[in-house]
Amino acid sequence: MVSVQKTSSRLLALLSLLQTRRDRSGEELAERLDVTPRTVRRDVDRLRELGYPITAFKGPSGGYRLDAGSQLPPLLFDDGQAVALAVALQTAATDTTIGEDATRALSTVRQVMPPRLRHRIDLLRITAVQPPANDNASPNDNASPGDTRLLMDLSNAIHARVELRFDYDQGHPAAERPRRTQPHHLVTWQGRWYLIAWDLDRDDWRTFRADRVRPRTPTGPRFTPRELPGGDVSAFVTGRFRGTDGTTTDWPCRGEVVLNLPATAVAPFARDGIVEELGPDRCRLTLGSWSWTGLAAAIGRFDTDIEVIGPPQLTTAFARLAERYANAARRS
Incomplete structure (x- = not known):
């Protein structure tokens, strides 16, 4: 029984080493596991029998690589990886596209976790807020779950x-x-x-x-x-x-302008604004922002003449921006 447990532990340790780096030499694996290269070869064969696609590569000392296979074999995670996976799945569970699959995956992962990790995950309460479609906040595509x-x-x-x-x-x-x-x-x-x-x-x-x-x-x-x-x-x-006190999701500042551009040219960049076609080369844009200056600057991104419909605060904001830009140009 002791021998079986020792072999199983060594197999898990070998799998963990192969998962954390693509290529491992046979000598390095033997040294890390404190066994002979022959034992490493036998353990690799055992992992292959369990469905892990491990290939051998040639070199000065030879080595092994864990490749992708046609089927998903059992995976091995340390405590930190398991918690990070559960955090990511709990966040993804609110997604309208993959939410159901993420929920089922989280349930599967939780079921096989040891009690100490399951308790930590059960205490984690995350609210994943989905911004309104075409919101003007720039998504942080490279963000990670963090620490x-x-x-x-x-x-x-x-x-x-x-x-x-x-x-x-x-x-x-x-x-x-x-x-x-x-x-x-x-x-x-x-x-x-x-x-x-x-x-x-x-x-x-x-x-x-x-x-x-x-x-x-x-x-x-x-x-x-x-x-x-x-x-x-x-x-x-x-x-x-959006700059409010949190009791409303609407923008605190909302204005209306007419742009000398086709509606089809404005709509992809209008965020959550409303674009109405007025003719082949004119459209009405209703847009919101956290401040009147911010709203004027956002509308100014469209390279065309602008007619302000209202309110007066938006007109004032355009005048202030025009003065600022003129001063900046003079100083340059």
């Missing part, structure tokens, strides 16, 4: 309802005292992770980028969670990123 240990720590504080103190890196050298918060939700938005929390010193709701949070220990006392403005996490986050 899974940090995400677990934040989620545990939310679940335990304990105050959280942390340093927050805002990208400038000015030192600030630690933030004291009552953590409420962990959300994803446009590929980034955010912590929604009540800021005790500022007496208001705040949205913190998770990758800039550096938690301090110990955590603070327990608290009774407050109700988010509006009561809906997705609507609150969408509203906050």
Whole structure:
């Protein structure tokens, strides 16, 4: 029995080494596993019998490579990889396209996890907020799930309802005292992770980028969670990123203009705006933004003459931008 357990453990260790790097020499594997090259060869044969497509390659000392096969063999994850996989699947479960498959995959992964990891995953509560179609926020396509240990720590504080103190890196050298918060939700938005929390010193709701949070220990006392403005996490986050107090998802500033461009040329770049065709080379655009200046700048991206329909605040914003641009041109 001891011999069987030792062999099984060695096979798992060998598989883990082959999964973490494409090519491994036979001598390196033997040294890492503290066995002879002959034992490595036998263990490779055992893994092949279990369905793992391991090929041998020639060289000064020869080696092995774990290739893709026609079937999906059992996979081996360490604790960190297993948690990261569960985090990604829980986030993907809200996607309208792959949500059902992600939910089933998460259930499968959770079922085979050891109790210590299953408990950590069960404490993780993520809200994946899907931005409105064609929203003007630029998605962070290269964003990763980040530090899974940090995400677990934040989620545990939310679940335990304990105050959280942390340093927050805002990208400038000015030192600030630690933030004291009552953590409420962990959300994803446009590929980034955010912590929604009540800021005790500022007496208001705040949205913190998770990758800039550096938690301090110990955590603070327990608290009774407050109700988010509006009561809906997705609507609150969408509203906050659009510059409102979170009780509405509409833009705080919305204006209407006529552009001397075909509607088909404007629509792909109108974000969540409304484009109406007025003729072959004219269209009406109704668009929103977080500020009147921001709205004027967004409309100014269209390289054409602009007729402002309203409101007056948009006209004023165009005048201010025109003065700024003229000053910048003179200084240049």
